[in-house]
Amino acid sequence: MALSVPARPYNFVLEPQHAALVVIDMQRDFIEPGGFGAVLGNDVSRLTKIVPTVAALIALFRAHRLPIVHTREAHRPDLSDCPPAKRLRGAPGLRIGDRGAMGRILIAGEPGNQILPELAPLDGEIVIDKPGKGMFWATGLQETLSARSITQLVFAGVTTEVCVQTSMREANDRGYECLLVEDATESYFPEFKAAAIEMIVAQGAIVGWTTPLAALERAFSQAMVRTDKHTGAVA
Numbered sequence: 001m002a003l004s005v006p007a008r009p010y011n012f013v014l015e016p017q018h019a020a021l022v023v024i025d026m027q028r029d030f031i032e033p034g035g036f037g038a039v040l041g042n043d044v045s046r047l048t049k050i051v052p053t054v055a056a057l058i059a060l061f062r063a064h065r066l067p068i069v070h071t072r073e074a075h076r077p078d079l080s081d082c083p084p085a086k087r088l089r090g091a092p093g094l095r096i097g098d099r100g101a102m103g104r105i106l107i108a109g110e111p112g113n114q115i116l117p118e119l120a121p122l123d124g125e126i127v128i129d130k131p132g133k134g135m136f137w138a139t140g141l142q143e144t145l146s147a148r149s150i151t152q153l154v155f156a157g158v159t160t161e162v163c164v165q166t167s168m169r170e171a172n173d174r175g176y177e178c179l180l181v182e183d184a185t186e187s188y189f190p191e192f193k194a195a196a197i198e199m200i201v202a203q204g205a206i207v208g209w210t211t212p213l214a215a216l217e218r219a220f221s222q223a224m225v226r227t228d229k230h231t232g233a234v235a
């Protein structure tokens with residue numbers, strides 16, 4: 001059964017059988033002091049605040065047995081997948097691959113590269129290590145989603161205007177319908193989050209739709225009530 005989710009710029013028609021949740025880069029490297037986000041000079045406390053909302057969104061998808069994709073921005077220990085143009089950008093205190101407070105910055109397997117324990121993937125959920133900002137570049141994710149007939153993606157995670165927006169744009173170009181959960185995403189810069197949301201919904205959802213978590217939860221519970229009444233089944 002399709003759910004009508006109140007959203008900007010207009011209702012998003014969610015088809016649970018073709019939908020997956022994508023949680024972008026909720027990693028210690030971006031959210032905890034001492035990680036990549038912090039060494040770039042950012043105040044990471046803004047990002048910590050969305051953790052309960054992201055946890056509730058994950059719980060919603062788990063309760064309905066819908067697929068969940070977790071991404072990590074992660075490079076190989078030998079940095080063969082980290083172009084110098086990325087590693088040498090700017091003048092951070094520590095660069096990708098350097099040893100920081102939580103191990104080597106943005107390196108797969110290091111403590112700082114892990115997803116926060118309270119949002120940790122469960123067995124059977126899809127985990128993608130991505131060397132770029134976008135989730136399709138060099139990951140094989142499109143084939144994984146196609147094999148499951150997934151055509152709609154609900155997005156959460158950090159940061160809104162970098163890895164979330166890049167991944168949404170990549171997905172949009174590949175034909176996925178994308179819904180961003182506004183209060184389950186955050187940026188180090190509030191004005192960039194606001195601008196990214198406006199860019200996404202502009203021109204009749206040129207990149208996708210946005211909605212608050214409460215609206216998505218309500219759409220699921222209303223659909224369950226309807227489905228229970230008519231068939232006894234759960235949406």
Ligand code: C5J
Pocket residue numbers: 024025030073133158159160162163164
């Ligand atoms: C950044 C990300 N901001 N996950 N990564 O470098 O948005």
